[in-house]
Amino acid sequence: MSRNRSEELMEMEHEYGAHNYHPLEVVISKAEGIWVEDPEGRRYMDMLSAYSAVNQGHRHPKIIKALKDQADILTLTSRAFFNDRWPVFAKKLADFTGKEMILPMNTGAEAVETALKTMRKWGYMVKGVEKDKAEIIVFENNFHGRTITIISFSIDPDATDYYGPFTPGFKVVPYDDLEAVEKAVTKNTVGIMVEPIQGEAGVVVPSDGFLKGLETIARKHNVLLAIDEIQTGFCRTGKNFAFQHEGIDPDIIIMGKALGGGVFPVSAIAANKDVLGVFKPGTHGSTFGGNPLACAVASAAIDVLVDEKMVERAAEMGKYFMDGIKAIQSPKIKLVRGKGLLIGVVLNESAGKARLYTTALKEKGLLCKETHDWIIRFAPPLVITKQEIDQALKTIQEVFASTPIPCV
Numbered sequence: 001m002s003r004n005r006s007e008e009l010m011e012m013e014h015e016y017g018a019h020n021y022h023p024l025e026v027v028i029s030k031a032e033g034i035w036v037e038d039p040e041g042r043r044y045m046d047m048l049s050a051y052s053a054v055n056q057g058h059r060h061p062k063i064i065k066a067l068k069d070q071a072d073i074l075t076l077t078s079r080a081f082f083n084d085r086w087p088v089f090a091k092k093l094a095d096f097t098g099k100e101m102i103l104p105m106n107t108g109a110e111a112v113e114t115a116l117k118t119m120r121k122w123g124y125m126v127k128g129v130e131k132d133k134a135e136i137i138v139f140e141n142n143f144h145g146r147t148i149t150i151i152s153f154s155i156d157p158d159a160t161d162y163y164g165p166f167t168p169g170f171k172v173v174p175y176d177d178l179e180a181v182e183k184a185v186t187k188n189t190v191g192i193m194v195e196p197i198q199g200e201a202g203v204v205v206p207s208d209g210f211l212k213g214l215e216t217i218a219r220k221h222n223v224l225l226a227i228d229e230i231q232t233g234f235c236r237t238g239k240n241f242a243f244q245h246e247g248i249d250p251d252i253i254i255m256g257k258a259l260g261g262g263v264f265p266v267s268a269i270a271a272n273k274d275v276l277g278v279f280k281p282g283t284h285g286s287t288f289g290g291n292p293l294a295c296a297v298a299s300a301a302i303d304v305l306v307d308e309k310m311v312e313r314a315a316e317m318g319k320y321f322m323d324g325i326k327a328i329q330s331p332k333i334k335l336v337r338g339k340g341l342l343i344g345v346v347l348n349e350s351a352g353k354a355r356l357y358t359t360a361l362k363e364k365g366l367l368c369k370e371t372h373d374w375i376i377r378f379a380p381p382l383v384i385t386k387q388e389i390d391q392a393l394k395t396i397q398e399v400f401a402s403t404p405i406p407c408v
């Protein structure tokens, strides 16, 4: 039997690409808005949004125009020289975050590394912590990226096995446990880094007041609070940033994913001058950080979010979608949680593995991904309409009604 193009490509990837992912068996060769298409012309609704990197929808016309226009003028200068895009983008992102300064990088992991370096440097230069003694508090089941330092405080064996030795200086405490944080603080603590909702852990939403409590502890002990908004930021949860649900003012905001408008990696941290001021020329950097092409794209990515009121859309559509999923009465669903258009469906043990359901959903034209074996995450682009959500709900309903409970 002859293979179709999708099968050929999947085989080719299996042969030549390292196996560090386990993708669903679908090849995407085209996309627009919330829709993607495979080489055979089958259309799918994208309910993952590249882990929230495509909040604005695939190939948003204003973002693609910014990309093309800038590509015709200037793409890369390095920071050895000024360029005419970075200052404009820095001001825009500073305004959007309410912070005084921006430090640009490329991937999310680099922005996290930048936040860690900032907290340590601030700890030594401003707080006066003894050399090489700085401690940073992080949380169980965290996901902040894949560098050696970042996985040094992961508790997921898949992320850490055979990668040691690890970077010291981190204390891991239970998520959503303020008492544990308070106990972990010492005179050497320079920072607390937290996800406002733990996306990779399975859309784990902490109790109301947890972030507020972290802010209180940080202020009391003269410690910096860094919020990792890489997945939750840029309107995903129905606020510009998820920490705004609790009205707090973190010292460092870590951003990535949707900042690149679904085009390519753009990341940054935002903070005030008393914090980001610790950097002097030559002490940190990135060849591509702040490049004109990235700045043009990221500026358009922010404009689109603001102009198209995606924060309201995410709140409204998120509630509609969440209510719809909750209304699906299935013994396979244990609970539904999330905020805005970041939704996790936790399965009962008897339901079998989440992969069964994401595969069945794919067969019916809906793409989403399991996190762990028992959670399905739904995070469509924020441009999704009510009718499209209705269509998705119908598909989800059908899959939960029909997928047989497998023998385990």
Ligand SMILES: *Cc1c(COP(=O)(O)O)cnc(C)c1O
Pocket: 051, 107, 108, 109, 110, 112, 143, 144, 145, 146, 195, 199, 200, 228, 229, 230, 231, 232, 256, 257, 265
């Ligand atoms: C995706 C993600 C990262 C890492 O971003 P990369 O661009 O993959 O390096 C860090 N933190 C959170 C919360 C994320 O979701």
